[in-house]
Amino acid sequence: MGVEQAAPPLRIALAGLGTVGVGVIRLLDTNRDLLTARAGRELQVVAVSARDRSKDRGVDLARFAWEDDMTAMAHRDDVDVVVELVGGSDGPALNLARKALQSGKPLVTANKAMIAHHGLALAELAEARDVALKFEAAVAGGIPVVKGLREGTAANAIERIYGILNGTCNYILSKMEETGADFADVLKDAQQLGYAEADPSFDIEGVDAAHKLAILAAIGFGAKLDFDSVRVTGITRVQAADIAQADILGYVIRLIAMADVEEGEGGGATLLQRVRPCLVSKDHPLSRVDGPTNAVVAEGNFSGRLLFQGAGAGDGPTASAVVADLIDIARDEVGAPFSIPVSRLDPLPPTEPGHRLERTYLRFTVADRPGVLAEITAAMRDAGVSIESLIQKGRGDAGAEVLVAMVTHEGPERAVRDALALLEGSDSLTSAPLALPLLPD
């Protein structure tokens, strides 16, 4: 590929030099010639900023201007675009993002928390100045799913978006499946291997997946981004015994983020967004998504079901997404961050899903004494829950505790909730029951 370029370089300021920031520099160095050919101009870092200037990051930073105050990068005359890789939903990242857009500079970010919380306000800033706000790297690492929904499936009314959006949870669940180990042990291993953070709560409580889901739902459904309405259940209560029972039934357990739109009672559309561990049939493509891999399914009214799968995190894949956004900007392919201008996004109220029909896996740990099974099944009957299959199993030596697992026939979600309410406080239950939906085909 040639070297001469008529167009001036795209001059980049890079805030945040963690693994992803360094990954971006490495990518720009490694793939320089082909990036110039594809972008039609050179992608050139001119300034960087991070907390610690002296730290050795394994790349040559001396060739870039250094800013101690990252916000200053938003005002540099020699900068065409700002890349924010600092992280955190508020604070310095948000401040930099606002300043960059207000100065009329395009912004590229990998910051899902910031976009989930402030994406609409930032998009309004960007749209007012007709500059790009791009965040491919915020969702599903190297998988171009923001672009996929924003442009690839743009011709479709999207009926449902769902997928595996958190690599840490998926690593833990597939490791539990593989080894039979319990949650706490696998989490500890994952932390040692770097697949889970020292404070893993955002991941294992489902918050990270919820950030990403809210972003995808806004783009896919043309809905006003509404992170606060995402219903979130993490994976901390999934036990090795649940995975073993699911396996017997032909399922694996995965943390599934899902959003869809339905006609509400008043006639207007409502948006349901939730993140829950689900039983996924071994016949479903998502059941084979193992380890830190991510996958997203989008169902369009003309495209049918589309699956995007790949590495959901890591410096290489995330850098790949950041630089794809930079290429779009170099090519002058801007456009509304959420596909539709913010002012025209639909403020869809959240769906109350009690009427939704689904099948549910229920697990109880109960005292080993007569009458307990009758008590549980009576509660099911009284709440109108129809049981399809049931397994009762002693828990080894202890003898005092028994596991009862069942799968319901399809029925309204609220019936299962009612049944569990009837059993609340019962001294037959030795711990709180677990209810997991079965992912529909």
Next chain:
Amino acid sequence: MGVEQAAPPLRIALAGLGTVGVGVIRLLDTNRDLLTARAGRELQVVAVSARDRSKDRGVDLARFAWEDDMTAMAHRDDVDVVVELVGGSDGPALNLARKALQSGKPLVTANKAMIAHHGLALAELAEARDVALKFEAAVAGGIPVVKGLREGTAANAIERIYGILNGTCNYILSKMEETGADFADVLKDAQQLGYAEADPSFDIEGVDAAHKLAILAAIGFGAKLDFDSVRVTGITRVQAADIAQADILGYVIRLIAMADVEEGEGGGATLLQRVRPCLVSKDHPLSRVDGPTNAVVAEGNFSGRLLFQGAGAGDGPTASAVVADLIDIARDEVGAPFSIPVSRLDPLPPTEPGHRLERTYLRFTVADRPGVLAEITAAMRDAGVSIESLIQKGRGDAGAEVLVAMVTHEGPERAVRDALALLEGSDSLTSAPLALPLLPD
């Protein structure tokens, strides 16, 4: 979503009113409001053309101007973009495409044969006038894989692209797998069900997949599109017995299109493009791609392995891709059709793959008499092919014919070719042997 639009509509001329053309009209009608919101302006068909004006196609055509001569649409003042859905690599489709681009009108097409043969020349016309040439629908139906490679993975040096690109072949192979039936019977069923054409040769001989592969390779590798160098083997010689043997070994058989780049002997890069039935491990995601589904894997040097999967054909998915291109044009997101301007695409010479290492499945049908197995294994030895496993099996009642199937250890492709050459003409073989590669992980 609102109705008022400042921007003028994008006025479309549509040539070809087969199932896809009618699908495009249906899609534009069904999703009108959201398309206007996403495209920022109305997508409005103003003129149509097809062979038979009187045919009832189930959509109201009276609202559009009719052109008997489709080429006239390229010159209409009230047309902003021409959509070519006529088909055929040359003739009227090519004529229309040329005329549209020469008149400075963007062109959207689903015509893989035309792009595979004339894509570079058409792209040069488009680039000279800075208008769009878009062909998302030409590859893998509704899966946005042209965009995925052109933009989504644009930051990466692509190391390999491979996938299942022909729905007809995949339907036939997965049906053979499911039913145990032989090729000819399943083909007949597929024709009756509309999954295969009356003349299925382009599909079953692998030519259709080769068209698509050549297009993806040009975009992914920044290579001058070179359809003529694609090495193509179709599925017509795959027997039920091969699928049964593969199954025992833990594999399914799929028609795999694959392209990669390697350093040639002179130091310059060379491009290998081929379409072959392969044994795909049941652990590989492509082994679960059944029926008319398509899937594409792209391996980038930073993104890692990405998988795109969905409906590879059909009027809905194909219309979804056509209209996605129209939205890009309405949004004024043009750019080089093959990601890099034609003049800078690399004219990569084809790779001679004899040195490539692979494992091979070999099937012989032989006369049932002493010494035949010794003859085959001696040829393997003399050519330096190392056998990993071998099964010999009588073919039921007939008695006179025996099946010998083997899998080789990894070795150079040319060794297997040499072994088969040694056996050529042997009267021990009752039919030509079949050699299928094992798809690497």
